[in-house]
Amino acid sequence: MADTKKLKRAQEAYKTLCKMLDKNGWHYDKNEDRLSIACSASGDDLPIDVRMSIDADRQLAVFLSSMPFTVPADRRDALAVAVSRANYGMVDGSFDYKYSEGKIVFRLTSSFIDSVVGVEMFDYMLGVSCSTVDNYNDKFLMIVKSDMTPDEVVKVIE
């Protein structure tokens, strides 16, 4: 449970997050108790799920986006290679892959411990995350629907 000082800082960060979204004209659902928001964005090919939250205990701003498909069992190995390859070139954020269930979630976090974070930081988080998800979600889906070998997968993701 976050102490009072951490909670206050987290609430400030959440206000700044909402300010950024309002400034950029985003329509979103707010949960002020959980310090989270949810919305979606239109990508080039697939819709982009957007969930942002402020973790008061850890003092972390978190972006999460779940892929709108599940990886079937016979393609799980291929997607492990695809996700690894996508992550390898990345500057910030990563795709998290729950191999046992075939779920892929993009995650990007930024700490604000004892720090003051501005609107532009959240703008950066949202912009980079949506762009990265949009870049890879269709490639992952193509690999799911294909019978590409791991070596072929590497070439597609590169």
Added chain:
Amino acid sequence: MSDAKQLKNAKSVFSTLCKALDSRNWKYNKDENELVITFGVSGDDLSMNFVVKIDADRELVRLFSRMPFKFPEERRLEGAIATCHANYLLVDGSLDYDYTDGECTFRMTASYRDSLLSPTLFDYMVDVSCQTVDDLNDKLLLVAKGVLTPDEFLKKLTG
């Protein structure tokens, strides 16, 4: 190429990073031109080396720690699955795995765009990274050597 203001900000962040390490009496090497510091830590099993770079263009603090081994060709798929297992459990930071040569690197990033970062934040980055790498490196090595399957690796992580 960073503009003058970005570079000034980056140097200020670099200075805060160095102060954070100085205040805990850590020995490190620094390159003030490149805004990079490097340091080593003795872990429970394997030694750990860290690089922290202030990226002036992107306004990011970027921390890396490369594993001191590679996954051999015959264990490359296992490396991909194991690193995915680990990443799914992480709250901050991630393992980057190069399937083409078996190299594995822990990465953690923090943005300082439009923000004022405290020394405590750098303490957090260093502490969490050291703990995470120390927890994972020996187990990943066992997967690389074929001693553990990715499933067994996951069981070790989740207890």
